[in-house]
Amino acid sequence: MNFFYGQEILFPHDTAYRFYRLEFRIPLGGSFTGPKRFELAELTLLRSRHPTLIARDDEATRLDEIHVRITGPSLLDDYEYVNGREIMDLRLQHTSRDRPFEDVIRLRSLLDVREKTAAQIVAAQRGTRARVQFFADDQQPTSQESLSVSKQQMISGGGTPQQTHAQEVAALQANALVTALANGLDGVSPNLRAAATSAIARTLSGTQGITTERNTNLGGLVHLLEVLDAAGIPASDLVKLMTMVANSSFDDLAGVGGDMLLGAARSGLSAATGGLSDAVINLFSDDDVQPAAIDFTSVLFTPTTLVKILNGLLPSAPASALQGLSFRPAVSLSGSFGAQFIGGGSFGLSAQLDSGKSTALSSGTQAQALHGLTVSGGSHHRSRHEEEVERTQWFDWKGQEVKRAGVPTDIITIRLPLGVTLTPPAEGGETPDAFRVRIDLLPPNVKVEVRFVGQRVSLDKVQP
Amino acid sequence: MTATVERKGIGEQPAKRFEYTPNHRDASRTPLVLHAGMSIDVVPDIIPHLLQHYFVVAAEETGQPTVYGAPAYRVPYPETPGLYLRVGALTVMPDALGPDRPALFMVVDLTRSQLPALNREPPTVCRVGLIGNLFLPPTYTDRGPLHNFGLPRAVRIYSASWLKPFNLQNLPPHPRTWHLLYEDTDLRGRWGWTFLDFAPTRTSHLLFVLSHFPALPKNMDLIAAQNADAYGVPWHFRGLAIERLAIHSYESVTDDDETVPYVPVTTWNSHYEAQPTPFTSRYWGARGIAPISQPLHQSIYREQMKASKGVSWGFDLQPSSLVGLPLQVQVPGSQAVDANFTTDGYAYRPYYSGDVIHADGAVRTSLVLEATDTQPPAVRGVRIRVPAMSRPEQTVTHAPEARCYVMVLMTCPSPFRRTRTVKDGPLLSLRYSTFQGRMSTQP
Secondary structure, eight states, X not given: OOGGGOEEEEEEEEEOOSEEEEEEEOOTTOOOOSOBBOEESEEEEEEOSSOEEEOOTTEEEEEEEEEEEEEETTGGGOTTSSSSSOOOEEEEEEEOTTOOOEEEEEEOSHHHHHHHSOEEEEOOOOOOOOEEEEEEESXXXXXXXXXXXXEOOOBBTTTBOOOOOHHXXXXXXXXXXXXXXXXXXXXXXXXXXXXXXXXXXXXXXXXSOOOHHXXXXXXXXXXXXXXXXXXXXXXXXXXXXXXXXXXXXXXXGGGTOSHHHHHHHHHHHHHHHTSTHHHHHHHHOOTTOOGGGOOTTTOOOOHHHHHHHHXXXXXXXXXXXXXXXXXXXXXXXXXXXXTTTSOOXXXXXXXXXXXXXXXXXXXXXXXXXXXXXXXXXXXXXEEEEEEEOOSOOOOOOTTTOOEETTEEOEEEEEEEEEEEEEOOOSSTTSOOOEEEEXXXXXXXXXXXXXXXXXXEEEOSOOOO | OOOOOOOOSSSOOOOEEEEEOTTEEEEOSSOOOOOSSOGGGGOOEEEEESOOSEXXXXXXXXXXXXXXXXXXXXXXXXOOTTSOXXXXXXXXXXXXXXXXOOEEEEEEETTTTSSSSTTOOOOEEEEEEEEEOTTSOOXXXXXXXXXXXTOOSEEEEEEEOOOSOOSSSSOOOOGGGOEEEEEESSOOOOSSOEEEEEEEEEOSEEEEEEESOOEEOGGGOHHHHHHHHTTTSOEEEEEEEEEEEEEEEEEEEEOOOSEEOXXXXXXXXXXXXXXXXXXXXXXXXXXXXXXXXXXXXXXOEEEEOOGGGTOOOEEEEOGGGGGTOOOEEEOOXXXXXXXXXXXXXXXXXXXXXXXXXXXXXXXXEEEEEEEOSSSOOOEXXXXXXXOTTOOGGGBGGGSTTOEEEEEEESOOSSTXXXXXXXXXXXXXOOOEEEOOSSOOOOO
16 A cells, blocks of 8 residues: 555445544554654545445434435336446345345346336337338329328337238328427528418418427428528528428328428538438438439429438437437327328337336337338339437437436336344444445446435433 | 334434435535626625624635734635625624624525526525635633634524515515525534535525624724724624635435545544643644633644744644645745745645644544535545655654544534534544554655
C-alpha cells in the first residue's frame, strides 16, 4: 500500500450510519515523544455497492419487506438478459449470529425475476425490432385497378407463417402512416404553414369523411415537407404538393404520384441527415425506382412507392433520420382510414401501455414478426427483400411513453415479503445481523434501487 | 401490524416503521439556479427586525469581509454565478438583552431565473444549504455551545406560492397559509455545507425566518464599534453571516459513485498541549478565546510562521480543508515558501491538522464526519491520506505506532455537546489500521 495514494481502512462489514468518528491514537507505552499533531490531506468515505440493512446496537429491527427497483432503457428486450445482451448477478443475502451471508434469492436474468419474485413490469414504449420483408411491384397499377392488400405471412418467433385478417394489417399500416407523419406544424416556414393551414381547413370542411385523427396526420406530412423545405426544395413546389394532398383524400393519393415524395425525400434527407438518405432510400428503392431519374415537379405519387415508403422507411431508417422527421410509431389500432389505400403492415407494436396495466411486454414475439404484403393488380412482378431493423428505437411519443426523470425507461419493481428480525450483536465484537442485496454484476445502463421496509424498536431502557 | 421483537428495556417502546433506501438522495448535487442577473431580484421582500445597523443580501461574487486583522483571510467559498446568495446582518445590542431580539424575514423567489416573467414554473425543492463564516469562533455559555460560524440558531423555512409577480399590489399570502417545511431551534453549522433537508415541495417562494443571532466580535465593524462605545453602555455586536445560501431541487437518484459526500462536523483533542492548565492553542489564542473547557474547542492547528521571517501570522488548518474550503491568507510570495499559492497572492495549506497534543499517554484526536446523502449511505470503509509535505518530526500521523480507529455514531444531533451526544469510548471498533513506518511520498 502506498500511502501517497491513500490508506484504505475497510470495514469487516458494510455499515449504514450517518455519522462517523475517526480517532487517531498513540497507544500507551509507545515511543511517542510530543508535542505533535495529526494531519490529513484527504479523507474519503467509500460507498458500498451492496445496499445493506444492519442491526443497530440500540434497536431491534424487523424487516418486513424488501422493495427492489430495476430500471434501464432496454431491460425488456430479452428475457434471457437484463439489457438485451448482459446478465446481472443480484443476490439477496441474510446473515445472523456471526454466520456468513446466505443467499435468499439470486437473480440473474429477467426470467429469474419473473419466476422467483412477484415482480411488476412497466414497459416503456419502443419501436419495432424485426426482420422485415419488403415487397415491391415493378409495374405500377392503373388507377382503375383496385389495390387489395393482404398480409401474406407473419412469421412469429421461429418463423411459422400465420395468416391474419387483411383488414387488421391494413389498419395497422394506416396507423403507421398516421403516426409517421403526425407531428404538427411547428417550425414550418411561413409559406408552407399557410398552405398547410389552408389545406387542413379545407380538409376539415370537406366531405371525405376524414377524421380528426387524419387531420393531425396532415400536420405530420407538413412536418415531413418542412424537412424537404429545409433541404432547399422550392417552396412553391412544396405548397403545390401540400395543397394537392389536402385536396385529395388518401384514396386519391394513389393516383396522385409518389415518386415526387420519393425524390423529395431523397434530396431532403440527403441534405438534412448528411448522407443518410441513401440508406433510407435503399430500403424502398428496388429495381423499379430510379431516384436519379426522378423529376420532382412532374412525377407523381404511386401507391407502390408509398407502400414501400411506409413499409421501409419507418422501421428501417436510421435513428437520426427518424428523429429529424419526427416519425412516430403507432400503438392504437383504432384507426381505419386509408386502409384501403395503403395496405401492408410491418409494425410490431407494444400496445400494452394503453391499458395502463403493468403487464409484461412480449417484445420478443412482436419484434421477430415478419410481415409482408401482396399487391394484387394486373400483371405484377413482385420483388422482395428483408431488412434487419434496429431492435429498440425510442420515439418521442407524448403521453404514452414510460419515463423516469425524463428518460424512457423500462421499470421492474420487486416486492419481496420477508419477516426477518435482525437482533443487535450480543457482544461488541460480534458481527451484527444484517440483510443485504449483493450486487456483483450489473450492466452499466441498469440501475438497482433497494428499499428496506420494516419496524424498529428502541432497546433503550424506559422507566415504567 | 405489530413487530415481534425482543425487548430488553424495563418498559416497552412502540415500534417505529421505517423505510430505508441506502445510497439514495433526494436533492440534486448542483444547487438550483436562483438568478440570471441581479441577485437582489431573488429576494423580493425583506423584513429585518432590530437590524438597523446594516443588512446585506448580496451576490456571491462580492468581496468577502476581512476580519481578524491583517493579513486578510479568506475562504474559497463556491462562486458559481447565479447559484448562491450571501446574507449578512449586524446590529449593536446592549449586553443586557431584553425579550425583543433581532430577527430576519426573507422571501426567496425560486422562479427568478426563468424567463419570461409570466408563466414561471415553480420548482420542486427539498434542501437548503448554508455555509457560515468559517472565520468566526463559536460562542459558549456555561451550558454549552450556542452558535458557530455566524449562523442563526433558529431557522424556519416556509413555502408559499403566489403566481403574480411580487409587488405592493400583489402582497404575499397571509402567514396562516404558509406551509412549514423546516424548523430547527438548535442549528449547528458544519465545517462546510450545512444542509437543511425537508420533504420535497413544489413552490415558487421560500420564506426564511431567521432568529437567535450569534454575538459577533467587536472588530467586525470598527466604526460602528466606536460609535457604540460613545453611548457608555455595555454592548456587543449581534448578527448573522451566511456566506453561501443555496437551494437544491428534488432529484430522486440512487448514487453509485465510489465516494460518499460528507462534511466535517467537529474535531477535538483529548489532551492539549500543557494540560491541564493553562490550555494553550495558537488558533484560539490568536482569536482571543480564553481557555475554557477543552471538549468545547475545535481542534484546529494554527501553523505559526517562523519568527525569522518576520511575520506574526500563520496558516489555519481547519477541517474544512478536507472538503475544499481551506483558509487562505494573503502574504507576500517570498515569505511563504512552502505553501500553495493562488494567482492573486493568497497562500494556503490544503490539508487539515489538529491542534498540538502532548505526549502523556492515551492521547487522541477525534474527527467526526457526517454523510450528507438524504438517507444514511452504505459505507464499506474510509480512505485517508497524509500530507506529502508534512514534517514527520512534528506529526503524529507519521509515527510508527499511530493508529486510526473508525467508529460509527448512532445519532449525533448536537455534535459539539460531546458528553451528551457522543458516547464515551468506541461504540463499534470496526478495524484499526497501523501506520507502519514513515510515509513514502514516492508514487
